[in-house]
Amino acid sequence: MSEIRHLALACKDAAQAMFALDTETKRKLLHDMAAALETQRDAILAANARDLQHATAKGTQGAMLDRLRLDEARIGGIANAVREIAALPDPVGLVTRRETRPNGLEIERVRIPLGVVAMIYEARPNVTADAAALCLMAGNAVILRGGSEALHSNMAIASALHIALEKHDIPAAAVTLIEDLRRETMVELLQLSDIVDLAIPRGGEGLIRFVAEHARVPVIKHYKGVCHLYVDASADEVLALNLLVDGKTSRPGVCNALETLLVHRDVASSFLPKAAQALQERGVELLGCERSRALVKGLRPATDEDYAAEFLDLILAIRVVDDLGMAIGHIQRFGSDHTEVIATRNDESARRFVQAIRSAVVMVNASSRFSDGGELGLGAEIGISTTRLHAYGPMGAEALTVERFIVRGDGQVRHPQSRL
Amino acid sequence: MSEIRHLALACKDAAQAMFALDTETKRKLLHDMAAALETQRDAILAANARDLQHATAKGTQGAMLDRLRLDEARIGGIANAVREIAALPDPVGLVTRRETRPNGLEIERVRIPLGVVAMIYEARPNVTADAAALCLMAGNAVILRGGSEALHSNMAIASALHIALEKHDIPAAAVTLIEDLRRETMVELLQLSDIVDLAIPRGGEGLIRFVAEHARVPVIKHYKGVCHLYVDASADEVLALNLLVDGKTSRPGVCNALETLLVHRDVASSFLPKAAQALQERGVELLGCERSRALVKGLRPATDEDYAAEFLDLILAIRVVDDLGMAIGHIQRFGSDHTEVIATRNDESARRFVQAIRSAVVMVNASSRFSDGGELGLGAEIGISTTRLHAYGPMGAEALTVERFIVRGDGQVRHPQSRL
Numbered sequence: 142m143s144e145i146r147h148l149a150l151a152c153k154d155a156a157q158a159m160f161a162l163d164t165e166t167k168r169k170l171l172h173d174m175a176a177a178l179e180t181q182r183d184a185i186l187a188a189n190a191r192d193l194q195h196a197t198a199k200g201t202q203g204a205m206l207d208r209l210r211l212d213e214a215r216i217g218g219i220a221n222a223v224r225e226i227a228a229l230p231d232p233v234g235l236v237t238r239r240e241t242r243p244n245g246l247e248i249e250r251v252r253i254p255l256g257v258v259a260m261i262y263e264a265r266p267n268v269t270a271d272a273a274a275l276c277l278m279a280g281n282a283v284i285l286r287g288g289s290e291a292l293h294s295n296m297a298i299a300s301a302l303h304i305a306l307e308k309h310d311i312p313a314a315a316v317t318l319i320e321d322l323r324r325e326t327m328v329e330l331l332q333l334s335d336i337v338d339l340a341i342p343r344g345g346e347g348l349i350r351f352v353a354e355h356a357r358v359p360v361i362k363h364y365k366g367v368c369h370l371y372v373d374a375s376a377d378e379v380l381a382l383n384l385l386v387d388g389k390t391s392r393p394g395v396c397n398a399l400e401t402l403l404v405h406r407d408v409a410s411s412f413l414p415k416a417a418q419a420l421q422e423r424g425v426e427l428l429g430c431e432r433s434r435a436l437v438k439g440l441r442p443a444t445d446e447d448y449a450a451e452f453l454d455l456i457l458a459i460r461v462v463d464d465l466g467m468a469i470g471h472i473q474r475f476g477s478d479h480t481e482v483i484a485t486r487n488d489e490s491a492r493r494f495v496q497a498i499r500s501a502v503v504m505v506n507a508s509s510r511f512s513d514g515g516e517l518g519l520g521a522e523i524g525i526s527t528t529r530l531h532a533y534g535p536m537g538a539e540a541l542t543v544e545r546f547i548v549r550g551d552g553q554v555r556h557p558q559s560r561l
Numbered sequence: 562m563s564e565i566r567h568l569a570l571a572c573k574d575a576a577q578a579m580f581a582l583d584t585e586t587k588r589k590l591l592h593d594m595a596a597a598l599e600t601q602r603d604a605i606l607a608a609n610a611r612d613l614q615h616a617t618a619k620g621t622q623g624a625m626l627d628r629l630r631l632d633e634a635r636i637g638g639i640a641n642a643v644r645e646i647a648a649l650p651d652p653v654g655l656v657t658r659r660e661t662r663p664n665g666l667e668i669e670r671v672r673i674p675l676g677v678v679a680m681i682y683e684a685r686p687n688v689t690a691d692a693a694a695l696c697l698m699a700g701n702a703v704i705l706r707g708g709s710e711a712l713h714s715n716m717a718i719a720s721a722l723h724i725a726l727e728k729h730d731i732p733a734a735a736v737t738l739i740e741d742l743r744r745e746t747m748v749e750l751l752q753l754s755d756i757v758d759l760a761i762p763r764g765g766e767g768l769i770r771f772v773a774e775h776a777r778v779p780v781i782k783h784y785k786g787v788c789h790l791y792v793d794a795s796a797d798e799v800l801a802l803n804l805l806v807d808g809k810t811s812r813p814g815v816c817n818a819l820e821t822l823l824v825h826r827d828v829a830s831s832f833l834p835k836a837a838q839a840l841q842e843r844g845v846e847l848l849g850c851e852r853s854r855a856l857v858k859g860l861r862p863a864t865d866e867d868y869a870a871e872f873l874d875l876i877l878a879i880r881v882v883d884d885l886g887m888a889i890g891h892i893q894r895f896g897s898d899h900t901e902v903i904a905t906r907n908d909e910s911a912r913r914f915v916q917a918i919r920s921a922v923v924m925v926n927a928s929s930r931f932s933d934g935g936e937l938g939l940g941a942e943i944g945i946s947t948t949r950l951h952a953y954g955p956m957g958a959e960a961l962t963v964e965r966f967i968v969r970g971d972g973q974v975r976h977p978q979s980r981l
Contacts, residue, residue, distance in 0.1 A: 157893065161916055240938050246927055248937055253919060255949050334773065338949045353754065359779065359950045379981060380972035387979030419981060473577065495967055496581055499673060507666055507970030508979075516975070517668055517966055518660050529675050529758045530779045531951035533963045543953045546937055547915055550927030552800040555936070559807030559928075561799060561839060 144321065145329050149257070149284060149336045151314035156256045156282035158311055164231040166309065171227035171274050173305035175220040178270060181301035182216050188297035189266065196290050208265050209290055219270045219298075222521070226274040229520040232539040233280040247549040252542040254280030256338040259330060260523075261286045261352055263344035266294035272341075273302055273316045275523050279541035284337065286319040286327055288344075296320065324351075331356040339541075341524050346451075361536070363527035365451035366396030366479035368509040371468040371494065372412055373485035374405040380506060381484035385416055387508040388482065390423045394453050396525060397480055397512040401448060401458045403468045406432070409461045413437050416459075425455045432461035448475040465490055469497045476500060478527040480512035480534075501527060501534030564741065565749050569677065569704060569756045571734035576676045576702035578731055584651040586729065591647035591694050593725035595640040598690060601721035602636050608717035609686065616710050628685050629710055639690045639718075642941070646694040649940040652959040653700040667969040672962040674700030676758040679750060680943075681706045681772050683764035686714035692761075693722055693736045695943050699961035704757065706739040706747055708764075716740065744771075751776040759961075761944050766871075781956070783947035785871035786816030786899035788929040791888040791914065792832055793905035794825040800926060801904035805836055807928040808902065810843045814873050816945060817900055817932040821868060821878045823888045826852070829881045833857050836879075845875045852881035868895040885910055889917045896920060898947040900932035921947060921954030 142150075162170075178185070189211040196209055211219075238250040258281045260272045269285055276283035287295045299318040306313050319330065331340055334357045342352035342362055349362050370388055372381045388399030404412055409432065417427055417437040428443035443458045448471070450458070462468045472481055480502040483494040491505045502512040512535065514522025519537030526532045532540035554560060562570075582590075598605070609631040616629055631639075658670040678701045680692045689705055696703035707715045719738040726733050739750065751760055754777045762772035762782055769782050790808055792801045808819030824832055829852065837847055837857040848863035863878045868891070870878070882888045892901055902924040903914040911925045922932040932955065934942025939957030946952045952960035974980060 157917075157919075160919055242936070242938060246931060246936075253949075253953075256919065353777065357773065359948060377972070383972055383974050383980050386981065387974035387976055391974070391976040391979050491969075497577075499577075499580055499676070500965070502966040502968060504968045505970065506972055507968050508974045510975035511666060511968060511970075511973065512966075516662070516666075517968070518662060528779060529673075529963050531963070533673075533965045535966070543949050543951070545920070545953045546922040546932075546955070548922060548924045548927050548931060548937070549911075550925065550931075552797070552803055552926055553931065554803050554807035554811070554928045555930035556807055556811040559811050560803050561806065 143329060145319070145326050146333060148314070148317050148319070149330065149333050151312065152257050152282045152284050152317045153336050155312040155315035156254070159277065159280050159282050159315055160254055162280060167231065167278055167280070168227045170305055170309050170311070171223055171278060173308055174270070174274060174302050175223040175227070177301040177304040178216060178220040178223065178298065181297065181304070182213065185216060185294065185297040185301065186211060188293035191293045192291055201290070205264065209294070211266060211294060215267070219267045222267070223270055223274040226278050226521050229278060229538050231278065232542045237544055244553050245550065246553055249547045250544045251547050252539070253545050254542055257282050257284060257336055258541060259284040259286065259337045259340040259358070261327065261340060261342040261348065263288040263348060264290050266291045266298060268343065269295045269298045269318070270302065271521070272523060275521050275538055276541055277315065279538045281541055282315040282317070284317045284319060284330065286322070286330065289322045292320065292322065328355045331358060334358050343524055361524065361526045361528050361531060363396065363479065363525050365477050366398070367400045367449065367451050367475060367477040368397060368480045368482070369401045369403055369472050369476060370399050370482045370484065370509065371403040372405060372408065373465065373483060373487060373490045374407040375487040375490060376408065376484040377486055378408070378412060378415070381412065382415060382419055384482060384484055384506070384508050386419050386423065387510055389420060389425055389457050390455065391510055393455050396451070397509050398453070399457065399509050400450065400452055401460065401475070403460050403462050403471055404433070406461050406463055409433065410436055413459070420457060423455070425457055427457055427459060429459040430461055433459045451477070465493055469494065472498055478529070479525070480504065480509045482507065482509050501525070563749060565739070565746050566753060568734070568737050568739070569750065569753050571732065572702045572704050572737040573677050573756050575732040575735035576674070579697065579700050579702050579735055580674055582700060587651065587698055587700070588647045590725055590729050590731070591643050591698060593728055594690070594694060594722050595643040595647070597721040597724040598636060598640040598643065598718065601717065601724070602633065605636060605714065605717040605721065606631060608713035611713045612711055621710070625684065631686060631714060635687070639687045642687070643690055643694040646698050646941050649698060649958050651698065652962045657964055664973050665970065666973055669967045670964045671967050672959070673965050674962055677702050677704060677756055678961060679704040679706065679757045679760040679778070681747065681760060681762040681764070681768065683708040683768060684710050686711040686718060688763065689715045689718045689738070690722065691941070692943060695941055695958055696961055697735065699958045701961055702735040702737070704737045704739060704750065706742070706750065709742045712740065712742065748775045751778060754778050763944050781944065781946045781948050781951060783816065783899065783945050785897050786818070787820045787869065787871050787895060787897040788817060788900045788902070788932070789821045789823055789892050789896060790819050790902045790904065790929065791823040792825060792828065793885065793903060793907060793910045794827040795907040795910060796828065796904040797906055798828070798832060798835070801832065802835060802839055804902060804904055804926070804928050806839050806843065807930055809840060809845055809877050810875065811930055813875050816871070817929050818873070819877065819929050820870065820872055821880065821895070823880050823882050823891055824853070826881050826883055829853065830856055833879070840877060843875070845877055847877055847879060849879040850881055853879045871897070885913055889914065892918055898949070899945070900924065900929045902927065902929050921945070
């Protein structure tokens with residue numbers, strides 16, 4: 142048996158132990174994990190220093206290096222995030238439906254954990270604690286495969302989590318960190334379809350495509366967020382400008398940032414110059430269609446590739462549209478099923494937009510930046526799915542469970558002649 | 562562009578049209594489909610005669626040939642099944658949760674269709690109408706890839722369904738039947754991850770493994786149903802015998818039939834001889850562990866392969882267990898996550914069984930044969946999932962939808978400094 146299969150089987154056994162845990166025990170476990178992260182702070186910082194040293198030697202700098210860096214405050218933040226997850230409602234055991242059939246069978250739909258969740262992620266070491274805590278709170282065991290840059294930090298964090306698992310007599314394999322980071326080992330992990338119930342890749346499009354290509358286990362993913370704001374003819378102009386500035390500039394590097402502005406032609410001549418001024422003052426580069434370039438000076442022409450791009454930067458593509466239908470058509474063609482916004486005062490336009498757009502999150506008069514598990518009330522987020530299956534949009538603890546059937550009877554048989 | 566990609570893209574466009582349909586229109590559409598199946602009866606029977614002739618020439622006979630055969634009554638049955646699906650509650654548009662956030666955002670979780678569902682199935686032509694109707698009722702478009710034995714029957718059924726689609730101005734591609742049945746074409750279909758939202762294979766284990774192996778689109782599958790009945794020390798003996806006979810003999814060829822009987826050692830000497838007599842009278846061949854063979858004459862020894870087998874036949878494997886824990890351990894080792902039953906009068910045993918067993922359906926004092934969409938109140942069934950994701954257990958119309966987020970605001974932004 143290969144090493145990775147061996148590790149994964151131990152994790153599956155641990156999942157069986159996790160399956161039976163009650164809410165109180167899981168909460169205590171997570172609080173003990175948070176405490177262990179704090180008591181193990183020096184070990185984690187020492188490990189992180191090794192990772193930083195390697196990264197610096199490899200020439201990593203700027204934002205990349207900063208994402209890898211831990212300090213006392215950040216470790217405190219990680220521990221507190223685990224405590225917040227411990228306070229979430231427990232999705233496991235939730236009875237979602239109850240029905241008594243004519244033959245007297247009592248049917249319940251009840252949420253249970255998925256089992257073994259494999260997280261595949263890149264640099265940030267906080268994901269190690271976050272993802273583990275959320276998976277465990279939902280009664281799962283977790284296999285963590287982080288990036289090589291953060292390996293020592295991740296190992297130190299996992300060791301801290303193991304202290305808490307041991308205290309509760311739960312196998313350490315409930316949080317299994319993969320230390321063998323070869324690509325072929327990841328591929329093998331992704332093909333353990335008798336063991337792994339779900340793989341969640343988090344990172345750049347390259348990583349996600351690699352996982353999707355090689356996985357034989359179920360994968361929930363999102364490639365990119367090409368989020369649109371459509372400014373309807375009836376939109377409140379100031380409201381629309383606020384949504385635009387917030388969507389594009391408050392944090393351009395994340396998936397719920399706006400990438401494309403669609404403006405109804407009736408308001409384009411009034412709206413676009415103000416929009417351009419507000420954005421250009423904030424350093425946003427603008428690309429536009431022919432009609433928008435006639436209204437605003439200095440726009441570069443936008444190509445189809447631009448309309449399909451997730452810039453993750455202070456760049457915005459603009460298009461003037463004839464009507465709501467053309468806006469919907471544009472989103473259907475170029476969108477990524479993530480988040481779309483309409484600014485409108487017309488209820489019928491809002492209704493039509495919501496009805497025609499199939500994205501995971503549709504906003505009416507609110508910023509795309511609210512497309513986030515915390516902001517949408519999930520408490521914590523393990524990822525955002527643009528896979529239209531199981532979970533669609535931000536995924537919280539509940540998305541790490543599934544409904545099953547419990548049936549109680551008093552001897553019902555399907556065929557009466559079966560009775561002795 | 563390949564032919565299959567071309568067909569699938571047309572189906573995706575049709576899915577957009579299906580997405581916007583209201584419940585009344587879908588119900589009328591399905592009633593018109595049922596009527597069209599009846600008015601096209603002669604054409605369907607003529608096509609079926611061709612399939613039967615081919616099958617006979619190839620040497621097909623018995624149950625296989627019977628499953629392929631259509632007649633007036635069976636077509637009436639198929640049409641009525643479509644009418645029953647039309648009467649189901651519409652899962653689309655269902656608001657599953659509603660919350661107002663502290664900042665005033667109104668969040669709704671609302672069910673929407675998956676989009677494009679690909680059904681991969683074997684001989685029975687009734688699946689063509691059933692699966693299409695259920696997919697359409699849930700607002701999806703469907704790609705049907707049936708078996709070669711039923712190709713002409715399936716084409717005639719699809720043509721009838723197209724008559725109804727045309728009447729409602731819905732693209733015929735909403736029900737796309739694949740006529741090119743080469744394996745490489747199926748593989749290509751299963752890799753259209755930008756088009757197909759879900760593939761559901763229905764058929765033998767070979768077909769399902771082939772689909773799982775080659776798919777790059779999400780797959781919901783069940784390989785097999787190795788269903789267990791555990792007779793607890795406290796079980797009502799007659800009740801347990803009834804569940805056993807019903808589970809094993811009422812329809813041995815289906816996935817919710819029992820394959821293994823586990824008996825608590827305290828009641829084995831009383832229960833097993835009665836069980837053996839009742840089953841042997843009904844022609845069931847019995848395999849058993851050493852302890853069961855000491856209690857009942859003429860049992861063949863049961864191997865680990867027998868305990869892992871889905872017999873789909875009048876064969877039962879028996880094992881005497883020391884206690885509930887050993888029964889649970891056996892099911893965890895040999896089970897297939899489908900359906901398990903406990904016969905007990907002890908509430909604590911029932912609770913422990915339900916808590917430890919992770920199968921999709923757990924029955925207390927009821928026959929495994931109730932593990933079926935219709936019997937569990939889903940109205941109709943597109944398949945049974947043993948994938949612990951999205952849907953687990955019998956899947957009805959709701960399993961062909963997913964929840965998304967609709968957010969309504971009045972200009973909320975994430976960062977106050979975004980306001981002009």
